[in-house]
Amino acid sequence: MSTGLARAQIRSRPSAFIGTFVALFFGALVVICCGHLLFAAANADQAPQRYAAVPVLVAADPEADGRPVPDRARVDASLAGRIAALPQVKAAVADTAFPVTVSAGDRAPVVADGRPVSTVRFAATGGDATPPALAAGRLALDAGTARELGVARGATVRVTASEGTASYRLGAVVDSPRPGVWFPDAEAWRMSGHPDRADAVAVLPKAGVPADRLAGQVRKVAGSARVLTSAGDRNAVENPDFSVLQENTIGMFGAMGGLSLYIAIFVVANTMALSISQRQRETALLRGIGARPAQIRRTAAAEASLVAVLAVVVAVVPGYLLARVLFDAMECRHLMPPGSRLEFTWIPVAVAAFAGLLAAVPGSLIASFRAARSRPAQALGEAAVPRRGIGPIRLLAGLAALAGAVVLTITVLAGGGTTANNAAPLVLLLFMVAVSLLGPLLARLATEVLGLPLRLTGVTGELATLNGRARARRLSSAIVPVALVVAFGVTKVGQQTSLSHEARVQSEAALSADRVVQAPGGLPQDLAERAARVPGVAAATGITDLGLLVGPGDKGARPGKDSVQARAFTGAGGQLVRNLDPDVVSGSLSGVRPAGGGAAAGTVAVEQRVADRVDTSVGRPITLWLGDGTRIRPVVAATYKRGTGVGDVLLPWATVAGHLTSPLVDRILVRADGSPSAGLDRGLESAVSGTPGATVQTARAFTRSTEEDREQFAWLEAMALGVITGFAGIAAANTLAMVTFERLREVSMLRLIGMNPRRLRRVVRLEALTVVLAGLGIGMVIALIILRPLVQAATGASFPYLPPALQAVVAAVALVVGLSATMLPLRRLLRVRPTEGVTRRA
Template structure:
């Protein structure tokens, strides 16, 4: 059977090219997602500040709610601190030569012009931790006094100072003058380092009983022993390449985000790949009905037909899968570059490439192809040989009843799911619109022949009036509506998927901006490059007639139980002072924001209802650094798009961030000149009249990320569309030859196919637009109150133009290639 299958593949190379391309591209996409996911666990950047440390101990950033399974976890947004008492505990572990505590805090050198000398993150540390890099003194001596500092060589050069000179340094307060006692060799280009005496660093860090990390110098492998000694403490023990995640906060977050993105993106990729491969193989098998009918007529059993198709598919999918898996390496590198350009991963983040994701992608590709081959082979393998020969040249009258029932049910489910944004706001509501669209597309695919058949019967009379070519095109689309549906479906998928993904994000962003503009009533906003020192808001409040509040943008982690499973989510939150009433309008429903003091929280009305909480109840969640919280609810509010589901006291929010500063200060009334005079004492602070409730950078990054993901999937879909249209058109060579032999001119055939292409593209545009119109309309009504989604119409027109160009060009090229041979030669070719 293998020899027969191989001979068939070689003899029908053109017929298997479509399946080969679909499997190759699908495998490459899945392999790329696998590489990205593995890199989320094993990738990173070379460590710099901990280069000499054998082990690094940091706070555990993984939140795992009790009762959850192995996948029920979330990554904390901020790095939690480590109790300083653990230094002695680690030092007592056998094999440990030294346990070195490290303190890290914002520290920026201010130049002579009063501006911060920071072209990269600038951090202060205690001098003891310099041995972890190791940083060695190039000039001068170590810092001892409270007013002494050591700079790295790069920072000293930019500041133009040498040992004995003075610099002004801003940490979490106004700049203070320090004497430079030494300069150390720079270690890496990702960050600048300043070193203070132990007492000064402890005071500047603001946490006398905690440290940011503990570096371990050891003889031999002690990571396992340290983990055992700290088993009862919430810490993470990192060794080898994992030390970079402990050192660089962006690397730690990127690895977590990359794993989540790759998992979600990979799920979509697998679904689309299975869909495309199944459609392509079904078309390939359908075009060989006469061949299978002949085999059945000469005695082949249904089992042998199915086995032949399965072996042929395995041969093609193995070759395509191997090449596609290797091609996935290039795709993953391209995606990494795209993710770095939009800020999802650092520019120097290195992927981890191993045989595991490549082998998994190969297995998925072959498995999807075999499953598709089994589905496509059922009918040609079981049909009566006489019936098969009799219907080989015409399509089946209708699709199966079971298929129609499933399709109509999915359409009903998808239509119902589109109403979710009317009741559920936020990212989840926007995501449900996309999921509902996918369900609608799948349902419409199943009932496609019935829908397309009804549509072409309406179009046929008008088409037949366009001369001979129009008449032939009309007859073709009416008699072969199933073939037309196979061409319309992938174009419809591309249009609907692209339109809904883009406009759901623009509509959500517009809704957030609309609510933010309505909710922030402050006249002025003070912001800074790295944050606003907490003392600034107190200074602003000293001005007569001024109301001011700290605004601390943060995140919280929540867990909810659904049946036996636990869902863990990380969402945006804000910290405000109890005096925020004059600067913001949260749309308070119950309670009072004046009661918002440390130990309390305000919840959005929707979240409070979901958690069944009222004013006075206690709510449990986790702060941004993963520390558990049990806070009393003092108010509920409606403006959750602008402020998230949780509003904390500014002090609580600030205490659980690494920077320990405000994100902004909202000011009501006040003299802008006096405000600017105040902020001039703090380099990097600015006063604006704009609105700043939420930092929109994360949403912009998410938007661009979705565009990249959707763009890659649409690229794959576009290849499949072209593939399908070329295959279905090329399979009609004998039909074109017969038309030409009975007197039809070459130009008439070309015009006939041009008319069919217009019908194909037109139906795809209408169906794709309809499948996206319902979820987008309801999403827009639920989020912005108007039926039209936000965003320029040019994107929609561009999608339609791209789909039209792809469809028309694919059919036109395949038609002209099919007409190159002489009709008398083509009519004698076997099918």
């Protein structure tokens, strides 16, 4: 009976269910889209290329005390000799890679990996090739790089590596699936910066020896190193960036899908409750003819289930097509993991269906609970004159949600880090639940506050104010989605704008240098010394950006959950001060020295918030895990404020040397002594002329180029934000339209008593303006409450930065959505003759 009645109601009054259908449709569409993108990233399968012919690979554990190392963990290079001595082993080759820049003639320089020539044995196409014999001063190139540079065997090329720029003869061309530059073994290991540590050891078996048996023998001598045989594990060693990109992409799509689910459940439940409350009259009549409360609730649940299933079915194809559009756009920008394929799967559809039912059915049951229990006469009365105020249970639930959001803001968000960022959407939704439950009270307050200026507009303003008081419940249903769009959009965008703004402000304030030298693949360390000798240069400092893990200074410390950004510098700390001013709080950068210069593991400078987080200070130790997982305990020589602009830790290059993949510095900061800039530029350009691709920039030009480097990340953020906020915006417009369509009888009665359409439009426009302004105000307050602790924990800034343009766009979008979603339905209502509209529903 309940299902039949539900179908009959949908057929007789489909307009009553359109709003719910739209909310469910777009919620399912976003979930299906994000689900397919998530599966495409999770199922990405990149086969190893260099190690394709290597059945057994020995590599280090990529984690340090349970946390992924920021760079690459390495094994003892001498392990290759011990493995080679095993009877089943044909060869064991220690492998390493380091960035070099190769140039020839006037061709553009090429950045590639430098490697020992012995690794050609397994790196060449087909595997198990004979390495070419290379004398001193000769190298081998892969065929693709040789063609790009326009060189053949015997030609001279220039190579920039850790020891500077030198000329080499091309001794061989290797048919390799990946770009590479091969040097004589001894020279390659010296150039790598870590001659006793290898990225991995490739093990080749003798004929007839299976890989599993070989792996078992290798494990006996491998010690703590991992012995890998699967293609996925070998690819993770060959392409560590693949795992990072895949993990980040899965995390992003998971967050998008999770946020979409949260918003969908919230919006659909709210829409379902509104839809059922708009049909109180029908419910009262059903009660009057003998329908039991359980039948009313079952009918509401059946209606919700039917609409939810229909919405998901209709959303399947558009959801997959949206996923295809986003997938293609991300793949063009190299933002998807290599090997990703977008294929249709029913799992996201099932998740969308479950989420739709989870939102619609409980929402319908809760919304129909009071109407089903009310006496028929009471229900008819409430349908004609909406109840004012809210019940005690709803009030207590709203206050509890508000208290929970405030507590999480103070305790979790203020702590910063990944945990706070992951908790932010939950806190936002708790605030929105509180707003939804306390909505009638907030709507009444908004009406009283905004009613003062509205009355100045005359009779229409007075009527809009009185109507808002009488319809506080309906008004709150319209305010909540507007507040949701504003709060979510401002929180997501405001977090990024605040971080970018603070990074730019702190970087500009900290950069004391006049010139910055850069090159595509990095610069040799000795170039900073040559730049310092240029007339007119007061100080020149090489800078390298790197990641570190940080923990307290006690011996048993474990690393924190998040890695921190650090900068290693060449030369003395006293020279660094002339190029970089991190705004020292205590101690002195002059006291920052490598090991042997005052402490067993040297000294470092630490950003004040990081020092507070790990409970250390000047003169006390701090535990650092370097890029390869090596653990050191330097002493803190200084703390400073501008961590967002200069990195969380400043330490000497000598401390990290040998622990990074690249032995090159990223850039050189140059401070002038006041000499004319033209002479300084000529001197610096002459000093770097022997380094292919090296350029000299002003500090301002360097800052601009740094901003441009964030463009891809900004596109990714905008894409994710656009999908989710677009859904929330559509949901808001949908709810506003539902509230407006419900007013057919009211609009018709006003027209019958003499109000002309023009004045009626003015009244409704003022009411819509009240809704938009209230939603804007509530949404902005919630966003600022959430943003302030997040931004303060991440940057130290006391208040988030919201650009005026962002504020104007948010206000404009809210106004456009609010007014259009109200005025367009009103136009349709005004087409109905008043005498007809009084007796029928929209």
